Amino acid sequence: MKSEMKEAGTITVNLDGETHDFPLYKGTDGPAVFDIRSLYKQTGAFTFDPGFTSTASCESKITYIDGEKGVLLYRGYPIDQLAEQSDFLEVAYLLLNGELPDRGERERFDTSITRHTMVHEQLKNFYSGFRRDAHPMAIMVGVVGALSAFYHDSTDINDPKQRLVAIHRMIAKMPTIAAMAYKYSIGQAFIFPRNDLDYTSNFMRMCFKVKAEDYEVNKVLSDALDKIFILHMDHEQNASTSTVRLAGSSGANPFACIAAGIASLWGPAHGGANEAALNMLEEIGTMDRIPEYIKRAKDKSDPFRLMGFGHRVYKNYDPRATVMRKACHEVLDALGVREEPLLQVAMELERIALEDEYFVDKKLYPNIDFYSGITLRALGFPTDMFTVLFALARTVGWIAQWSEMIEDPGQKIGRPRQIYTGPALRDYMPLHKRRLEPTDV
Ligand code: SDX
Numbered sequence: 001m002k003s004e005m006k007e008a009g010t011i012t013v014n015l016d017g018e019t020h021d022f023p024l025y026k027g028t029d030g031p032a033v034f035d036i037r038s039l040y041k042q043t044g045a046f047t048f049d050p051g052f053t054s055t056a057s058c059e060s061k062i063t064y065i066d067g068e069k070g071v072l073l074y075r076g077y078p079i080d081q082l083a084e085q086s087d088f089l090e091v092a093y094l095l096l097n098g099e100l101p102d103r104g105e106r107e108r109f110d111t112s113i114t115r116h117t118m119v120h121e122q123l124k125n126f127y128s129g130f131r132r133d134a135h136p137m138a139i140m141v142g143v144v145g146a147l148s149a150f151y152h153d154s155t156d157i158n159d160p161k162q163r164l165v166a167i168h169r170m171i172a173k174m175p176t177i178a179a180m181a182y183k184y185s186i187g188q189a190f191i192f193p194r195n196d197l198d199y200t201s202n203f204m205r206m207c208f209k210v211k212a213e214d215y216e217v218n219k220v221l222s223d224a225l226d227k228i229f230i231l232h233m234d235h236e237q238n239a240s241t242s243t244v245r246l247a248g249s250s251g252a253n254p255f256a257c258i259a260a261g262i263a264s265l266w267g268p269a270h271g272g273a274n275e276a277a278l279n280m281l282e283e284i285g286t287m288d289r290i291p292e293y294i295k296r297a298k299d300k301s302d303p304f305r306l307m308g309f310g311h312r313v314y315k316n317y318d319p320r321a322t323v324m325r326k327a328c329h330e331v332l333d334a335l336g337v338r339e340e341p342l343l344q345v346a347m348e349l350e351r352i353a354l355e356d357e358y359f360v361d362k363k364l365y366p367n368i369d370f371y372s373g374i375t376l377r378a379l380g381f382p383t384d385m386f387t388v389l390f391a392l393a394r395t396v397g398w399i400a401q402w403s404e405m406i407e408d409p410g411q412k413i414g415r416p417r418q419i420y421t422g423p424a425l426r427d428y429m430p431l432h433k434r435r436l437e438p439t440d441v
Pocket of ligand 1: 234235237238239268269270271273297298304305306307308309310311312313362364367368369
């Protein structure tokens with residue numbers, strides 16, 4: 001990937017009576033960056049930015065977010081247009097290659113993904129090692145991490161051909177692995193993928209078909225899920241994507257990097273929020289209990305947070321939440337469960353939160369996870385599968401960002417530093433000379 005940052009001036013740092021200049025760069029859009037790669041060499045000082053709230057970790061051409069304006073673009077295309085007009089594999093092609101495919105490119109890509117949806121027969125043995133009540137995300141981390149043990153022929157990251165095979169295998173096998181995790185957790189037989197179904201219909205069938213009877217995919221529902229997958233596909237340098245990049249920067253194989261991303265996504269502050277948001281709505285239960293939870297969310301001494309609200313970047317509405325909310329209503333209408341009590345609670349909670357000055361002042365708006373839980377539950381998925389579905393979709397973003405990093409000529413192993421405030425140098429103290437405890441005498 002060729003750098004396309006444009007010089008936009010310099011900043012001067014005065015330290016210990018010396019001045020140091022650092023270049024300022026601008027990109028296509030969004031905040032400029034100060035290039036401080038030589039800061040330590042020139043000044044002997046580090047920057048300090050826990051949580052990386054003001055740090056750009058890389059140059060990327062894949063996704064652009066404007067948190068103030070509520071903008072999300074995949075390779076320049078607005079997320080709502082892609083969700084409404086495209087489909088999962090076309091958007092996957094776009095994220096991987098930078099352009100929408102022509103007819104031939106699309107057919108070749110679909111064929112390649114379809115031909116990789118099956119998993120090695122012995123991979124099934126991994127599932128039987130888990131308890132049936134294992135959280136499906138625990139299974140995903142384990143099974144995806146083990147893929148490199150089965151696909152040695154696509155782990156050489158310096159071989160572009162092997163990288164392409166690994167990328168297609170990862171995208172193709174995630175639905176199969178995820179569906180198997182679900183089937184295992186409910187004690188049902190695994191269902192093979194079918195080559196005559198589209199990506200998301202195939203996944204729904206592998207989840208909901210039972211061997212004893214045929215299963216007809218409801219196109220309205222699989223289209224809604226396909227849209228939900230598009231919304232979750234990538235999101236710039238979020239925690240799990242940064243985890244994948246950091247793991248990949250050491251040269252780890254792509255399967256291990258994706259397993260690291262799955263582990264990071266699992267956290268309730270990140271991808272685990274959809275499961276946590278639904279659990280929260282179920283705990284609230286009825287609209288009359290909403291004020292009690294709003295009060296708790298504002299109470300600093302109470303660890304409770306309103307799951308599905310707030311975002312590190314979006315300080316206005318999460319544009320995905322807008323599309324997610326619409327998809328939620330479409331699914332509930334299609335299923336005739338419009339009066340779903342949790343939806344009523346969710347809509348009332350959203351209304352109250354958006355009027356409450358605490359949430360307005362702190363710019364805490366519903367994020368993508370707020371409505372996804374209700375929708376996924378209506379589609380028939382259990383709560384503990386919600387983050388698995390998030391991981392299935394985000395695998396495309398993770399592998400596209402990993403690929404961009406590997407192809408970046410400036411790429412090097414990620415190795416942040418720290419500010420040390422521990423004990424100064426001191427000599428070892430033999431036990432008999434240490435501070436005596438009553439029990440030591
Ligand atoms: C995802 O990064 C990504 O792009 C993530 C993601 C993606 O696609 O990859 O978009 C997916 O992870 C969406 C976010 C899902 N998480 C949740 O819904 C969990 C609930 N939200 C919070 O945990 C929180 O809002 C975060 C983690 C999402 C954002 O945290 P920040 O930006 O670090 O903000 P913060 O924790 O510093 O909070 C700022 C203030 C604090 O109050 P003060 O200390 O300033 O007084 O807002 C408060 C927080 O206490 N606050 C909340 C709140 N979120 C923040 N108070 C109540 N409820 C909340 N949900």
